[in-house]
Amino acid sequence: MKLHHILLFAHLAGVIVWVGGMAFAHFCLRPAALPLPPAQRLGLWSGVFGRFFPIVWLAIAVIVASGFAMLLEVGFAQAPRSWHIMAAVGLVMAGIFASIWFGPWRALQQAVAAESWAQGAQALNLIRQRVTINLVLGVLTVLLATLGLAF
Numbered sequence: 301m302k303l304h305h306i307l308l309f310a311h312l313a314g315v316i317v318w319v320g321g322m323a324f325a326h327f328c329l330r331p332a333a334l335p336l337p338p339a340q341r342l343g344l345w346s347g348v349f350g351r352f353f354p355i356v357w358l359a360i361a362v363i364v365a366s367g368f369a370m371l372l373e374v375g376f377a378q379a380p381r382s383w384h385i386m387a388a389v390g391l392v393m394a395g396i397f398a399s400i401w402f403g404p405w406r407a408l409q410q411a412v413a414a415e416s417w418a419q420g421a422q423a424l425n426l427i428r429q430r431v432t433i434n435l436v437l438g439v440l441t442v443l444l445a446t447l448g449l450a451f
Contacts, residue, residue: 304373311366314359319438321352322431330428338417345424346412349405357401360394382444389441393434400430 329348333341367387371379404426411420 304370307366307370307373310362311370314363314366315438315442318356318359318363319435319442321356322435322438325352326431326435338421339415342408342412342417342420342424346408349408349427353401353405356397360397363390364394386441386444389437393437396430396434400427
């Protein structure tokens with residue numbers, strides 16, 4: 301087993317956790333939570349994000365570290381352009397996640413603590429919009445990676 305295989309496994313595991321978690325939240329949890337009253341729905345999301353978001357930070361660290369290690373392994377200049385595109389998109393996704401963490405996620409936590417359901421709903425909607433953007437970017441990046449584009 302080569303170092304590259306370990307890096308690739310770590311990289312893919314991080315992507316699976318992050319993109320898979322977003323897909324689960326968007327396509328499974330969100331529709332199931334919609335009929336709940338605001339207090340229960342927002343409390344549920346606050347609890348879910350309270351567990352998921354720290355895992356996302358870890359996944360981002362693993363993805364970035366393993367991705368750049370693989371780039372260094374082959375050399376930035378020799379790496380396919382698609383790798384550079386994936387790195388750029390990944391960094392944009394990390395920035396979007398940071399904007400969730402420091403913005404609407406904090407607002408959602410405060411709204412749930414204060415039982416301010418209208419403010420919580422606004423924060424949750426912002427989170428949903430940004431997660432949707434990241435989910436689309438993540439799926440497109442996986443598509444780019446699996447097509448093996450070396451342009």
